Amino acid sequence: MPERLKKIIRDVPDFPKKGILFKDITTLCKDPLSFQIMVDLLAHRYIDKKIDLIVGIEARGFIVGAALAYRIGAGIVLVRKPGKLPHKTNSASYTLEYGEDTLEIHKDAIEKGQNVIIADDLLATGGTAAAVTELVEGLGGNIVESAFIVELDDLKGRDKLNHDVFSLIHY
Amino acid sequence: MPERLKKIIRDVPDFPKKGILFKDITTLCKDPLSFQIMVDLLAHRYIDKKIDLIVGIEARGFIVGAALAYRIGAGIVLVRKPGKLPHKTNSASYTLEYGEDTLEIHKDAIEKGQNVIIADDLLATGGTAAAVTELVEGLGGNIVESAFIVELDDLKGRDKLNHDVFSLIHY
Numbered sequence: 260m261p262e263r264l265k266k267i268i269r270d271v272p273d274f275p276k277k278g279i280l281f282k283d284i285t286t287l288c289k290d291p292l293s294f295q296i297m298v299d300l301l302a303h304r305y306i307d308k309k310i311d312l313i314v315g316i317e318a319r320g321f322i323v324g325a326a327l328a329y330r331i332g333a334g335i336v337l338v339r340k341p342g343k344l345p346h347k348t349n350s351a352s353y354t355l356e357y358g359e360d361t362l363e364i365h366k367d368a369i370e371k372g373q374n375v376i377i378a379d380d381l382l383a384t385g386g387t388a389a390a391v392t393e394l395v396e397g398l399g400g401n402i403v404e405s406a407f408i409v410e411l412d413d414l415k416g417r418d419k420l421n422h423d424v425f426s427l428i429h430y
Numbered sequence: 431m432p433e434r435l436k437k438i439i440r441d442v443p444d445f446p447k448k449g450i451l452f453k454d455i456t457t458l459c460k461d462p463l464s465f466q467i468m469v470d471l472l473a474h475r476y477i478d479k480k481i482d483l484i485v486g487i488e489a490r491g492f493i494v495g496a497a498l499a500y501r502i503g504a505g506i507v508l509v510r511k512p513g514k515l516p517h518k519t520n521s522a523s524y525t526l527e528y529g530e531d532t533l534e535i536h537k538d539a540i541e542k543g544q545n546v547i548i549a550d551d552l553l554a555t556g557g558t559a560a561a562v563t564e565l566v567e568g569l570g571g572n573i574v575e576s577a578f579i580v581e582l583d584d585l586k587g588r589d590k591l592n593h594d595v596f597s598l599i600h601y
Contacts, residue, residue: 271516281516285536288496289483289505298500312460318510321492325459326500329469334460335493343489345442345452365456 261300265428267293268409282409282430284380288322297323300427301378301406302330308403311373312336316362316391317343320379323408327378336368336375338391349397353390362387364394371399382407382426385416392420432471436599438464439580453580453601455551459493468494471598472549472577473501479574482544483507487533487562488514491550494579498549507539507546509562520568524561533558535565542570553578553597556587563591 267287274281287293301323310333315324317339328335341350341361348363369375377391388405395402402422410416410426417424438458445452458464472494481504486495488510499506512521512532519534540546548562559576566573573593581587581597588595 269517274516275513283516285508285515285517285539289507289539291482291499291503291505294505295500295503311462315493318489318492318514321489322486322496322506322508325493325496326506328462329466329497329500332462332466334462334465336460337456337493339489342446344456345445345454346440346456368456368460 261427264293264297264408268428282381282411284319284408287408294326297408297427298326298330301327301425304406304425305376305403306331309374310376310403312369312375312400314338314364314369314375314377314391314395314400316377316379316387319381323380323406324378327376327406333376336364338362338364338394349394351390351393351397353386355386360387362390362394364391364398366398369395369398369400373400374403375400376403377405378407379405380408382410382414382416382424384414385419388416389419392422432598435464435468435579439599453552453582455490455579458579465497468579468598469497469501472498472596475577475596476547476574477502480545481547481574483540483546483571485509485535485540485546485548485562485566485571487548487550487558490552494551494577495549498547498577504547507535509533509535509565520565522561522564522568524557526557531558533561533565535562535569537569540566540569540571544571545574546571547574548576549578550576551579553581553585553587553595555585556590559587560590563593 269283313328440454
């Protein structure tokens with residue numbers, strides 16, 4: 260089944276900058292059957308794991324996270340860019356190739372001991388997911404696993420994470 | 431049922447700026463039962479309407495849109511801020527209180543004649559939804575309805591739209 264998903268993901272050369280071959284999941288998302296398979300494959304993995312919350316990372320992680328949360332009967336929590344969340348937040352910064360970026364979570368988004376899956380479309384260098392890990396653990400959440408649609412194995416992003424990682428598709 | 435949803439949405443005063451009482455749906459999204467009710471109420475409305483695609487508006491519209499698309503067996507199409515979509519795009523601009531904003535859609539996101547629901551969390555003045563209408567119709571999509579979690583009735587956003595509008599909660 261992941262072969263169908265792999266085939267429908269579109270390669271876009273030189274995005275967001277020259278030399279990067281971007282894995283575009285919009286072609287997967289707009290195909291009803293592929294989208295359903297994608298969500299179901301993740302759901303079957305987590306549906307009996309007593310997951311309380313899916314933490315979706317802005318913005319494509321919201322797509323994966325919301326559908327998965329609905330499917331397994333969990334809540335969905337948003338990790339967003341600075342200034343987007345309206346209530347009191349915690350923040351975590353991470354290094355990019357040039358400069359730094361910051362993510363925020365509501366202070367009351369997770370209760371201590373809740374079982375959490377972190378969800379995003381892509382695991383590359385792992386900087387983003389490591390920052391989200393810091394945010395979730397800072398609130399006392401128990402990270403059961405991080406789940407991605409696509410993982411770029413060469414970049415070894417999973418080595419930056421202190422918990423299990425699962426990806427539907429590997430390049 | 432919408433009473434449960436209305437009660438769980440949080441009012442945040444003075445966000446994003448002084449004088450605005452922001453309707454924060456993150457408290458709804460993180461509560462599994464409320465989130466499920468929200469998605470199901472929309473799904474029951476559309477499940478027998480032969481909907482091909484949900485068009486989700488960045489970023490909270492992705493939450494509503496992705497879960498709804500999964501539930502009714504549709505695809506999910508993304509409308510995003512400029513520069514975020516990797517392939518060829520069409521764009522539409524709309525006026526804000528001060529200045530202008532632009533949204534983009536992939537040129538191949540919708541096939542002519544496909545039945546589309548536009549999904550977002552909030553209908554306020556309707557400027558965003560009108561721009562998305564332009565994008566969807568520009569690709570030949572047939573807009574069956576726009577669906578929102580919250581509508582601020584006083585702002586008369588629905589008058590800006592040339593198609594049916596449905597909102598779960600009205601203020």
